[in-house]
Amino acid sequence: MYQNILAEVAEGIMTITINRPDKLNALNKQTIAEVGMAIETAEKNLDVRGVILTGSGTKAFIAGADISEFASFSIEEGSALAAHGHRVFNSVENCSKPVIAAVNGFALGGGCELAMACHMRVAAENAKFGQPEVKLGLIPGYGGTQRLPMLIGKSKAMELLMTADMVDANEAYRLGLVNYVVPQEQLLDKCREILSKIKGQAPIAIAEITRTVNAHYDYKTDGFQEEINRFGACFGTEDFIEGTQAFLNKRKPEFKAK
Ligand code: COA
Numbered sequence: 001m002y003q004n005i006l007a008e009v010a011e012g013i014m015t016i017t018i019n020r021p022d023k024l025n026a027l028n029k030q031t032i033a034e035v036g037m038a039i040e041t042a043e044k045n046l047d048v049r050g051v052i053l054t055g056s057g058t059k060a061f062i063a064g065a066d067i068s069e070f071a072s073f074s075i076e077e078g079s080a081l082a083a084h085g086h087r088v089f090n091s092v093e094n095c096s097k098p099v100i101a102a103v104n105g106f107a108l109g110g111g112c113e114l115a116m117a118c119h120m121r122v123a124a125e126n127a128k129f130g131q132p133e134v135k136l137g138l139i140p141g142y143g144g145t146q147r148l149p150m151l152i153g154k155s156k157a158m159e160l161l162m163t164a165d166m167v168d169a170n171e172a173y174r175l176g177l178v179n180y181v182v183p184q185e186q187l188l189d190k191c192r193e194i195l196s197k198i199k200g201q202a203p204i205a206i207a208e209i210t211r212t213v214n215a216h217y218d219y220k221t222d223g224f225q226e227e228i229n230r231f232g233a234c235f236g237t238e239d240f241i242e243g244t245q246a247f248l249n250k251r252k253p254e255f256k257a258k
Contacts, residue, residue, distance in 0.1 A: 004031040006056075007038040012049040013195055014042045015188070017056050024063035025055040027110045029084060031066075035114070036088035039095055046257070049203065050195035051095065053118055054102035055111075058184055061103040061127065062111025067136065082141035085110065089117040089142050094214060096207035098198050100191045103127040104184060108166070113142040116151060119210065121177065122191050123169040124184040129177060130166035150217060152177055202239035203257040 006017040016038045018025040035053075042048045055061040070081060092099055092114070101107075101115035103123040112129050115121050123129075131144045139145060140161070149157035152175040160167065169181040182190045198206060208230040216223035234240050238258040246253035 002034045002038070004028070005034045005038060007041070009045065009048055011192075012047060012199055013052060013192060014038065014045070014048045014050075015052045015054065017054050018062055019056040021055075021057040021060075023066065024060035024106060025057075025111070026063050026066040027085075027114070028066035028069045029081065032085055032088050036091055039088070039091050039099075042097055043095060048097055049199045050097055051099040052102050052188065052191045052195070053092070053099060053114065054188070055104055058104060058124075058126070060105040060111070061101070061107040062114060063106045064109030064111055064132070065141070078141070085113075085142035089114060092117040093119075094210065095119075096210065097203075098195060098206060098210070100194060102187045102191045103129075103169075103178065104187055109133055109140065109144075110142050113140055113144045113147065116147040116177075117143060120179045120194065121172075122180045122182060122187060122194070123172055123178040124187045125169050125181060126184060127169040127172065127178075127181075128166045129172050130164065131161050132164040132166075134162065135164050151175075202237070202243055202253070202255045204237050204239055205234060208234060 004018065004020055006019050008015055016035060018031060020026060020031065042051050070078065073081065099118045101118035101121045103115050103121055105124065105126055107115045107127060107129045109132060112131055131140050131148065133140050145161065148161065156175060167175065169178065172178045173181045180190055212223065212227045212230050215221040215226035239255045242255060243253045
């Protein structure tokens with residue numbers, strides 16, 4: 001079904017692997033579209049409770065947008081490419097199931113941007129992050145100018161965007177860009193460990209967390225009002241009744257995503 005990614009579901013987790021190792025998993029249009037399709041499938045599949053996004057091999061998560069694909073693009077084609085990326089990356093950011101980037105090497109350009117669109121990032125010790133677009137006469141086109149300052153603050157984001165410098169995993173951790181740094185061989189297990197904690201919580205509440213936190217960064221939405229609305233809506237769920245009854249009766253809740 002997919003040409004450039006692998007998507008498999010095990011124990012309630014969909015693992016999406018960008019699978020172009022000979023191109024360091026560079027993102028061409030088709031690969032971006034396939035990520036979008038996999039996220040849509042994860043949204044619809046009731047068995048999927050979380051998503052891990054990673055790259056094939058041990059050298060690169062994603063070494064950026066596929067430079068060979070866009071090298072001869074016009075203004076219109078460049079704009080369309082960015083719009084395509086934004087649509088898919090927004091679907092990752094707004095996915096109702098938690099999405100964790102398992103960054104197993106270079107996360108450059110579009111790779112850094114896709115990792116930033118995920119809800120959390122776990123880095124292998126060899127991971128390197130950067131937005132080198134200015135070297136190509138470009139700026140980031142998949143949300144990097146917006147999400148990098150959001151995650152690490154404007155000053156440092158400006159520096160990385162303007163110098164094209166890469167930061168290693170420990171520096172990325174210090175900057176708040178990644179949640180954890182682990183040895184490469186523990187990377188997926190660490191992501192699964194985080195997701196297994198989330199799997200124990202009420203799924204609708206988890207989706208509402210994503211929606212309300214993201215509302216803070218959407219200038220058209222009043223995040224505080226969104227919180228009031230969604231907090232109220234939670235009272236209409238069966239899982240709220242189950243969660244509160246389980247607490248009062250000193251037993252473990254059994255959530256049904258209803
Ligand atoms: N687009 C297209 N192809 C890419 C790519 C990208 N973003 N990044 C790497 N590749 C390809 C290389 O062209 C090479 O292909 P080839 O074997 O057919 O020549 C292959 O992947 C391996 O990359 P190579 O450059 O030989 O590996 P390296 O270890 O010497 O360097 C990087 C690794 C990541 C530092 C280097 O590949 C790089 O700078 N890539 C581009 C990063 C970038 O600018 N990304 C932002 C794009 S907007």
